[in-house]
Amino acid sequence: MTQSGLAKETLQTLESLFHWFHRHPELALNEFETTKKIKAVLQEHDIDILPNPLDTGVFAKIGGKNAGPLIALRADIDALPINEESGLPYSSENPDRMHACGHDFHLTNLLATAFELKKIEGQLNGTVLLIFQPAEEVDHGADRVVQTGILKGVEAIFGLHVNDELPTGVIGVKEGNLNAAVDRFFVTFKGKGGHAAHPESANDVIVATGEFIVSAQSIVSRNVSPFEPSVVSITHIESGKTWNVLPNAALLEGTVRSYDNAVREKIKTRLREVTNGIAATNGIIGEFKWVDGAPAVVNDRHLTQFVEAVARKHNFEVVELEPSMGGEDFSSYQQIIPGTFFNVGVNSPYPVHNSKFKVDPKAFETSVPLFIDLVKTYFEGSAVDGETLLS
Ligand SMILES: [Zn+2]
Ligand SMILES: [Zn+2]
Incomplete structure (x- = not known):
């Protein structure tokens, strides 16, 4: 086990997957190879893939052996029409395509979380829906996912975005208004x-x-x-x-x-x-x-406090995010179910959507354990700091 609590093999698998996705960026609604790869690695881990009427993106689930709530974790999977200049050894192999918004991090984070949750599936008192969402940058990907009806019965949704300004592994949360x-x-x-x-x-x-x-x-x-x-x-x-x-x-x-x-x-x-x-x-x-574009991201108070409490339990540093006039289509899910969207610091020298943007992969050592524990703690309905989190 490493300091993060993740097995060394898990970190190695995660790193090689991250490199693969970073090398193969695809634009919104064209995430065909990305979709294939996500499905293949989920299948390798015996994780149930659910039917998806959309051409790209993947829905999967873990748990459901025991009674309990249904919650969703969302990662976006599309890239941008940018020619990469990060100088990374695993730079994009697709000209004028780049994972310059960290969606490769988001989806790898969700895959790694899934692998770990699968190992303890029998003990989970609930079900986790995994949403690998296409087309966040343009073309209403979240709306398309909502329209499939896949979120029926989901009582809470969590999503994460990398933050270039925060130091590696620092978690950013914000109750209420986050994205316009x-x-x-x-x-x-x-x-x-x-x-x-x-x-x-x-x-x-x-x-x-x-x-x-x-x-x-x-x-x-x-x-x-x-x-x-x-x-x-x-x-x-x-x-x-x-x-x-x-x-x-x-x-x-x-x-x-x-x-x-x-x-x-x-x-x-x-x-x-x-x-x-x-x-x-x-x-x-x-x-x-x-x-009409994406509505505003307005984070649920209880769920945001919940993320903060779980992060603090791990002794991760937590800061409050500034609201932004930039958009994020996670809001489409929040129109129908409570959710919270938070950040993990990746300490990039350049901002997202810049051709030199790069994430510090060490941030996985925070984001993956946090995601796993959000699910476990939610299902336990347990108290952190003596308070019931989800009332
Ligand atoms: Zn973006
Ligand atoms: Zn993004």
């Missing part, structure tokens, strides 16, 4: 183009675009409570091709980040009203399109 809802919008202004020298006989969609930018920026400051975090960012503008022509159309694209559902709706409504108002005053057509 991530929505996207498009605005198109259409009018009659014309000669730049004769604006009186044409429409000017560029002026309308300028008015929209200014008005949209006043939504957060004038229509939303200062106590509700929210962001409106316009990130993409296209119009015109040359200096002496008033163009026929202009396109704007941007994102809205928020936590509260009412605020989210308010911003969407105001953006639509601003589009229509500016179109009306300029005598042009305004079209507004809103694309």
Whole structure:
């Protein structure tokens, strides 16, 4: 046994699996080799794989021999369209593909947890559902998983993300708001183009675009409570091709980040009203399109305290995370069941989504024992620090 309590063979298996996944990153909804590999190693360990109507991702379960609750552990499995420059000996073998968000860590962590739980399956007073989720980065992977109905009967869900800023093995938790809802919008202004020298006989969609930018920026400051975090960012503008022509159309694209559902709706409504108002005053057509992204990650208080208590029992360092306006689709599970999403420090010199991002694999020595013990302690319904954790 090592200091972490994990058998040396387990750590070796884990390391070689991690290297394999890191070498073979695949984009959202294309995680075919990743899916095959996950299934193969689960089968090697005799772990029950459940039917999955999705093309990628894997569902499996452990336990169920004794009565008890059903809980879920989730890992995402997709990578990013980045050319890796980490210099790691086990760097990506797929050009322009990289596990730059640590999802290879998440899925290896879940596999290692599964192998250990399988060894004590007969003693588990409950069932663990393992979710290897496709498409976290884009394309609504968590929603797709929820729609399969696999979470029926699950009473709690736990998920983990690597944190490049925290020292290796430090656990980050946060009750309540952790990640914002991530929505996207498009605005198109259409009018009659014309000669730049004769604006009186044409429409000017560029002026309308300028008015929209200014008005949209006043939504957060004038229509939303200062106590509700929210962001409106316009990130993409296209119009015109040359200096002496008033163009026929202009396109704007941007994102809205928020936590509260009412605020989210308010911003969407105001953006639509601003589009229509500016179109009306300029005598042009305004079209507004809103694309819902992941809702906000709002962590269950009891489950978050539970993770913290189990981590402290192991003498792992625990810190409180700062909430972020960045998104994470773990929130889709939290729409239907209580859950908590927490972090493990991996001490990367570069941030996630950077081509030089790399995790310190020593973090497994914290994350795997923590995951195993979350399951065991949950099923025992046991008390830590003299308190019943799950009331
Ligand atoms: Zn990411
Ligand atoms: Zn990620």
